Amino acid sequence: MICETAQELIHGYLDGELDLSRSLEVEQHMKECQVCASAYRNQTALRSSFKNSSLYYSAPENLEKRIRSSLRREAKSEVGRRSFGWRWLPVGVALASVLLMALVVWRAVPGLRPSGDDLLAQEIVSNHVRSLQLESHRADVISSDQHTVKPWFDGKLDFAPPVKDFSSQGFPLLGGRLEYLNNRAVAALFYQRQKHYINLYIWPAEQSNATGEVAAKRQGYNLLHWTNSGMNFWAISDLNGVELQEFARLVQEAQ
Numbered sequence: 001m002i003c004e005t006a007q008e009l010i011h012g013y014l015d016g017e018l019d020l021s022r023s024l025e026v027e028q029h030m031k032e033c034q035v036c037a038s039a040y041r042n043q044t045a046l047r048s049s050f051k052n053s054s055l056y057y058s059a060p061e062n063l064e065k066r067i068r069s070s071l072r073r074e075a076k077s078e079v080g081r082r083s084f085g086w087r088w089l090p091v092g093v094a095l096a097s098v099l100l101m102a103l104v105v106w107r108a109v110p111g112l113r114p115s116g117d118d119l120l121a122q123e124i125v126s127n128h129v130r131s132l133q134l135e136s137h138r139a140d141v142i143s144s145d146q147h148t149v150k151p152w153f154d155g156k157l158d159f160a161p162p163v164k165d166f167s168s169q170g171f172p173l174l175g176g177r178l179e180y181l182n183n184r185a186v187a188a189l190f191y192q193r194q195k196h197y198i199n200l201y202i203w204p205a206e207q208s209n210a211t212g213e214v215a216a217k218r219q220g221y222n223l224l225h226w227t228n229s230g231m232n233f234w235a236i237s238d239l240n241g242v243e244l245q246e247f248a249r250l251v252q253e254a255q
């Protein structure tokens with residue numbers, strides 16, 4: 001089985017929709033292929049994070065006001081008509097149309113629903129948390145030597161991630177591993193800052209122009225992402241924002 005087929009089948013495999021022989025083929029492939037095994041682990045982590053309440057968006061505050069005032073208006077105009085039973089019908093119709101309108105607005109205005117970056121940030125938080133759960137999840141290649149970690153990625157990725165150790169600046173490299181994020185195989189470099197761990201994810205950017213750092217906070221973790229030298233970088237840690245920024249600057253200056 002080739003990776004492309006395996007990754008298409010992973011969703012069906014997770015949902016138990018494959019027949020036995022297909023399931024066995026997927027399992028066999030994941031035993032032999034780190035990239036697909038990692039895609040499977042990410043899907044599992046992502047699915048459990050979807051159950052997390054942080055992904056549920058509550059309705060905008062003015063929606064409630066709109067429903068209430070619309071209810072009041074309808075109730076007032078109907079106050080003269082005392083026929084019980086029919087009295088509430090226009091209210092129901094108004095309520096239904098307000099909800100429909102809210103749905104249309106929600107789908108039409110990008111700012112109101114989770115964007116691609118939001119979903120990616122969620123994926124990165126899940127991946128970071130999972131990497132911290134077990135020591136064996138942190139790195140596939142354990143070394144603080146950039147000349148050991150960098151060649152380890154050869155042949156495992158279709159790009160060469162920049163790998164640098166920042167021990168002398170207080171951010172020692174601990175190792176690297178392969179991950180599957182944003183629908184592709186990416187490099188994950190694992191760093192330490194005193195008692196905090198940093199994951200730095202790297203993959204080729206679609207456009208080559210550099211972008212400034214964008215900071216975000218998710219579930220207590222600081223995230224920073226930027227594009228530089230044709231690569232996307234996402235750094236995540238429970239480290240404070242200032243020191244994570246310092247780390248990001250070191251990475252950028254090393255390019």
Ligand SMILES: [Zn+2]
Nearest residue numbers: 003006033036
């Ligand atoms: Zn594979």
